[in-house]
Amino acid sequence: xxxxxxxxxxxxxxxxxxxxxxxxxxxxxxxxxxxxxxxxxxxxxxxxxxxxxxxxxxxxxxxxxxxxxxxxxxxxxxxxxxxxxxxxxxxxxxxxxxxxxxxxxxxxxxxxxxxxxxxxxxxxxxxxxxxxxxxxxxxxxxxxxxxxxxxxxxxxxxxxxxxxxxxxxxxxxxxxxxxxxxxxxxxxxxxxxxxxxxxxxxxxxxxxxxxxxxxxxxxxxxxxxxxxxxxxxxxxxxxxxxxxxxxxxxxxxxxxxxxxxxxxxxxxxxxxxxxxxxxxxxxxxxxxxx
Numbered sequence: 001x002x003x004x005x006x007x008x009x010x011x012x013x014x015x016x017x018x019x020x021x022x023x024x025x026x027x028x029x030x031x032x033x034x035x036x037x038x039x040x041x042x043x044x045x046x047x048x049x050x051x052x053x054x055x056x057x058x059x060x061x062x063x064x065x066x067x068x069x070x071x072x073x074x075x076x077x078x079x080x081x082x083x084x085x086x087x088x089x090x091x092x093x094x095x096x097x098x099x100x101x102x103x104x105x106x107x108x109x110x111x112x113x114x115x116x117x118x119x120x121x122x123x124x125x126x127x128x129x130x131x132x133x134x135x136x137x138x139x140x141x142x143x144x145x146x147x148x149x150x151x152x153x154x155x156x157x158x159x160x161x162x163x164x165x166x167x168x169x170x171x172x173x174x175x176x177x178x179x180x181x182x183x184x185x186x187x188x189x190x191x192x193x194x195x196x197x198x199x200x201x202x203x204x205x206x207x208x209x210x211x212x213x214x215x216x217x218x219x220x221x222x223x224x225x226x227x228x229x230x231x232x233x234x235x236x237x238x239x240x241x242x243x244x245x246x247x248x249x250x251x252x253x254x255x256x257x258x259x260x261x262x263x264x265x266x267x268x269x270x271x272x273x274x275x276x277x278x279x280x281x282x283x284x285x286x287x288x289x290x
Contacts, residue, residue, distance in 0.1 A: 058174055065167040072160045076153055083149045090142050097135050104128045205231045206287045209241070210267065212280050221272040223258055225286050228266040235263050239270065239286045254290075255280055 258270035
């Protein structure tokens with residue numbers, strides 16, 4: 001074998017070793033990605049389970065609050081009915097008392113005609129007074145009962161307002177939680193495959209912004225970048241935007257985050273989350289890791 005043949009043999013051996021090393025690196029990277037994906041899946045399952053428990057607890061509290069409210073309203077209606085009946089009886093007793101007072105006055109006037117009649121009428125007047133005192137006593141008892149019913153109704157109304165306030169707070173907290181999660185594009189459906197995607201891509205890649213544009217309501221800026229699914233970018237990933245220094249030795253400037261919402265093979269579109277002083281423009285750099 002001449003010298004050139006030996007050189008080719010050595011080069012083939014070195015190439016084989018290089019391929020083996022590259023294959024080992026690829027295998028290790030795949031194992032790390034798999035472990036990361038499994039960890040994200042477990043966290044997602046735990047979050048969905050916790051959310052389910054919270055929603056069940058909220059539903060139970062709503063049902064309990066509704067049942068308590070209905071019971072309090074029924075009790076209040078019953079007390080109001082009793083109060084109405086008591087007032088009716090009070091009116092009747094008042095009329096009876098007025099009539100007895102009238103009769104008593106008439107009896108006392110007639111008693112003056114003769115001594116015998118006076119004695120007899122006095123006896124009747126005393127009886128009338130006893131009856132009148134008894135009616136006054138009954139009237140006082142009824143008045144006390146009415147006041148007691150009023151106090152009970154007031155206490156029940158206070159309890160009802162307390163439960164209503166608690167129910168309104170639970171409704172507000174539930175609506176706020178849904179709104180916050182919706183603003184972060186979080187889907188509660190465990191069957192949604194996009195939930196299995198991690199927030200941060202598993203590998204380090206660097207690209208640049210191709211174009212920026214505002215949304216229709218001009219409240220959020222969108223940016224198209226030079227990275228896509230071929231670069232392991234997926235919907236739900238978060239990338240970081242920065243600008244390299246224009247002068248030698250000048251440090252790169254951090255501009256904000258980019259939340260990916262649409263992915264093609266070699267490009268992707270994301271929603272920009274800028275820092276207060278950051279201005280995103282074409283040509284700025286994006287990376288998966290800082």
